[in-house]
Structures are given as structure tokens and as C-alpha cells.
Amino acid sequence: MAKARWLGTAASVGLLLSTGAGIATAQPATTAAPQVVPVGYAYPTTAVTPDGTKAYVGVTDDPRGTPAVKVVDTRTGGITARLTLSTAANSFVGALAMSPDGTRLYATVGAQHLVTIDTDSDTVAADALLPVQPHPDGYVDGSPSSLVVSPDGAGVYLAQNGPRQRWGFQPARVLAYSTATGTFTASVGVTDFSVGSIVLRPNGQDLYVTTGAGLVHLAATPTSLTTVRTLTAGHGASGGAVLSPDGSTLYGLGGYESDYLVDTETDTVTENFHFAPGNTDLRYPVVSPDGSRLYFISKSTVFVAPGGPTPPGYHYESVILSYDTEAHALVPAETVNPQKVELATGLALAPDGHTFYLGGNTYPGGVPGIVASLEIIEN
Template sequence: MNKLVQKARWVGALAAVTALLATGGGVAVAAPAAPAPVQIALGGKALGFTVSPDGTKAYVLVNHRVSATDMMSTVRIVDTRTGAVTHLLTTNALNIVRTPVVSPDGKRLYVIVGRDVLTMDLTTGAEIARATAPEQPRDPEGLNESMLTGATVSADGTRLYVNQYGPFAPRLGSGPGRVLTFDTTANRFLGATELTGFTVDRVNPVPGTTDAYVGTADSVHHLDVGSDEPAIVGTVAGIDYGDELAVSPDATKVYALGHRASTGAVLRIDPQEDTASTAFTVEPNLEDLHLVSASPDSRRLYLLRDGKTPKAAVLSYDTATNAAVPGETLTGFGLDSVTSTVLGRDGHTLYLAGDKGDASYLEAVAL
């Protein structure tokens, strides 16, 4: 695909796609929509974002300066049809805030703030619940609790799987991180399981099962998340550090990065055997390599390369052959860097947040 400096665009047919998805009809009727700019200014530094199930909203965590010495974290809503940006939530400057998570029905937004889970009603824009994680075990005595570091929502929307780094303290070392289960109906934590590494990446559920995979500082664990307390049922052989995973929607493939990102190797995990082997190697070998997502039909795997530079590119790989598909490469986003990406559920829209100068912008491009 040619560079998208001019072609990178907010997808004009998104309203029609949304109507088709909502009605299930065979013919999409396009509704008139105001054209949106190629890049939407976010008014600060974008730290991460998520997109609503129908693709009409993006919820962006933005850090912005409020004085010469103070920064503030804000969650902003971007209308992907018009480019309008509205405010949802502002937190205390001392809080550590994580990328928000939207419910499968698009009605709630979950925001990790420190050791709390905030639940926002997206119809009213109001905070409707706040729950604090149970105290983290600390051994030896004197270690400090870590903040929560992220969350994943279950397919039915009834659970959040929350990841937390281990406790730590200078000169005392650190302890293991953990995964916690959160009930989104009762708005309370149900249970927690300690893993084996200090760092814990987000949980990746396997569609249609109670299985999930999570990467830590020293392994990739296979979990059973069917009960209130997640259970470790296996550890993947051949991976000693996994901090980025992607599960295909057909539940047959799990891809992993981690320390191997520096070699360009992308690993494929067999979920039946919990073994890993190299699926393919991205050339040239670069440390700045990240998994984006598998496509909804499981036929493609997308990766972000050179995200720290204006040469950022999204690469496409055929999951049946493990071969690159050069004609589907996206590049030329007109940004100094691309910091985060989300693949829309339609499988044809890729959302990106990145920096240009001192500001951050959001874009959507067609795959």
C-alpha cells in the first residue's frame, strides 16, 4: 500500500459500517456525517486509549500540564465521526492512571486510578462506583505495594482481569506480581493469584473458553479464569520473558513478544500443548517492535515497527503461512511517533495515537 501521508484519514464510511453492524442488515445505509480532520488534537500527551465496540468513540488518557511543575491526567472522548473532543474525567495530579477499558456493550468505562477501579456510566458521564484492590501480600516486610497496572474485560462484560506488578523497595528487592478478578456487576474484587515475576502484563482471554494467557518478567502463564480466583494451569515452555501477547479470535493461536523483540522474533504458542516456537522474524531486527492485534477473522497479525520514529509502520502477516504481506503495510502517518494502536472490531479500521511536536493526536486509517 502506498504511503498514507495524504491517504491516512478518518474513515468516511464508518457511520454506514456502524449502521450495518447495529441492524444486521445486508445493505448499509450511509448517514450524512461531517468530515473529520485527518489528525485530532488531544490537548496533551496521549498515554493510551480504547475504542467503543461500534467504533464511534475513542476514550483517550491524556496527560497535560496545569502549571509549571504539575501535570494532570484526563480521560477525553473523541467522536470518531466528527472529530469532536469532550471531557469525561480528571484525576488528582498525584494519581497514577492507566489506559481505560470499555465494556462490550459500550455503556461503561473502567479506569484504573492508583489501586482503585473507577466505573463510569457513559450515558450520563458520571462515576457510579469505585473499588480499592485488596492489600497486596508483601514478603519480606518493608516492601511497598505497587499500583494496579492495567485491566482486560471479559467477553460477556461480567469480569475485569486486573494486573498488578509485585511489591518492591530499594535494597529489599521485589516480590511477585498478581492477577485480580473484579466483578463488574457487584463492583468488587473477587480474588487474586500471585504469579512468578515482578512485572505482569495484561491478561489475554482465549475466546469461547475460560482460558487466558498472561506474560510476566520470567514466563508466560496459562490461566483458568472460570472461577473467582484465577488458577495457573500451565507455564509455556520456551519463553522466559513475555510482556506482549495476542490471541487470535478463533482461539487457535497465541502470539508473544518480550525479550525476543530485540531479535525481531515473533513466537507462536500452541494453546493445546503450551509450547512456543518462532512463527516468523521481522527484518530488520529492531528493539522497537510491538504486537497490535490479530484480525477479527484470525487471518492476519499486525505489528507496529519503528513506533518511536516518523518512519513508524504497521506490518501485516498471514497467520496461515507466517509470511509478510508487504502490500498491506501502512506507513506515513504524518507523526513524529506512534505510541499506541487499537484495531477496530470491524477489522478494517486501525486507530493510532502519536506525537507531533509537543502535542498528541489521534488518527484512524483504513486497512
């Protein structure tokens, strides 16, 4: 995409977004105007079918903390199904990941469940308990942070934060799940207690996990996990990461002046820079299908003075920034300021590079659970 102009935005709080753990595969909606779809109470996570016709939104559906997945027809904006994933109070839907063929959706629920959804019938096909996470007395299980499915659909890989208690943490881990047997088959620990993004190269063998102690490179199969090396340069920082379409470059968000690039052929790290100087909190990276653009959300807090249409006080602000991967520079003309979403929770990009799906919550006084969708039209 050499040039683009932003034609319009439509806002809401909580629909179509991704976990930022890879390249989005959604097609743009076919309606002329972006859809505004209320999907629940707070903090949605989303995956989209490869043909782009359906979005699956994991959401806290009410103040009690009921985790559910809602199925959205992206052409009409209508919710066509609702699946309750747990009846336990204060549970939540964490990460979502779609199989490459679009027939299965995988969702983490709370700290102990991996749920499989059949996308043909939109029903729960399996609910697997995560293996016991060893920890001392007084600790609780860590929450899964991200999922990724292998290109052939045979394996699902899950990053889980370490057990925690008030005064301490235990090491995190990565799990392998075989879709053929419906069982967890391997586990490997990492040295830090926090894990962020998990991404898999197109070869289906090289797995990367961001952690507070660095970027961990694993050799992966559906039945085994082996640590290749930990790249301490670049400060994994448990931040977001995404691969270029061919898997040759990993883009990592590590915080102010600690973003990094990794040549995955050699595991060579370029570090000590920032994709967006002056924007300290960058999240949810996605890459355009041709690899020419890296998009991410810059999050900040702003103070609104009394007397305007917006309630006074401190507000979140989320802005979508565009980064030219060839020129290694921001493209200010392609910056988008969402109209309604303040606290964004994710970003997805259609494979033709024309449509964003943005989700989050509005504060204060907003209606929780609406999403912002944006359209990009090439010149």
C-alpha cells in the same frame, strides 16, 4: 483480506489507540477524511465502543500529571465529555478495557484504583481500591499493566506489576473483579515481578498473562483464579500478546528472535523466531477480524541531520507492519509510515479491517497529545 492498498494517513499525537491487549472492536469513522483530535498532554490509552461511535481516551491531561478520560465522537472528531479521575498530582491513567456490550468502561488509575465509567451517561459509576499489595517496608505498589473483560461482562481481570524499590522487586499478581458485586474476589501471584498483556479466550475461562519468566496460563472465573501452568518456552518477556479471533492461537512478542506462537488448545509453543527480522522492538499487536493479518508497531530511534524540515537530533520512529498469519511472512506492501507520530503508544483496528487508530507523542517541538489515524481500503 487478500490484498489491500494504503490510501492515506492523517496524523496527530494522542487519540484513538488500544492497549494492545486484545482484538480491537472499533468501527471506522464515518467522515471521508481521517480526524485529527488533540486530547491532552501525553501518553494516551484508548478503548472504543462496539459500535465504533465513541472513543474513550485515558490521558495525562497536563504537565502536573492530572489523569482524565475524554470522550471523542469518532464521526466528527469532537470531544464530547471530560472526566477527571483523580486530583492527586503525578497520577496517570493506565489500562482501559471496554465491556463487550459497550455499557461499561474500566480504567486503572495510578497503582491503587479501578474506575468504572457508565458509557451511557459518561459518568464515573464506581471507584474501587485494589486490595493491599503485600510488600516489605520501603517498597511501593506496582502499577497495573493491562485489563481484560470477560465475554459476558461478569468479570474484569487485572495484571499488576510487583512492588518495587530502588534495589529490588517483589512478585507481580493477577486480580479478579466481580462486576456484579463491585469487589475484588480473587488474587494469584506470578513468579516474576513484571507483567505485560493479559488476554482471555472466548470461552471466558482460559486467561493468559505475559511475564518476564514466561507465559502464565490461568483458569479464571469472576470469583476465582488458579494457575494451570507457566510456559517458560517462548520467553513471555512481558511483551505484547493477542489472540486470534477464535482464540485458538496466541501471538506473543518477546523481542529479537524470541517471538512465539501458542496453540491454546494444547498449550504447545512454537518459538525461536521473529515476526519481523531486522525490527527489534515490536509492540501493540492487533489481529484482523478474519484472522488473516497480524499488525504491530516497530519502534526505533533514528538520527536526523541538520538542514531538513525536521529538527536535527535523535527521533523516535514508529512504523506499522503487516504479517500474513497463513503464509507466516511480512507483507511489505502493507507497511505504513505515520506522518507525525514518532513515539507511538498503541494501535487499534476496526473490525472491518479498513481503519487503524494510532496514538502517541511527537518529539521534539511537536504538540503533545495528537493522534494519527490511518485508513486501509481493500482492493
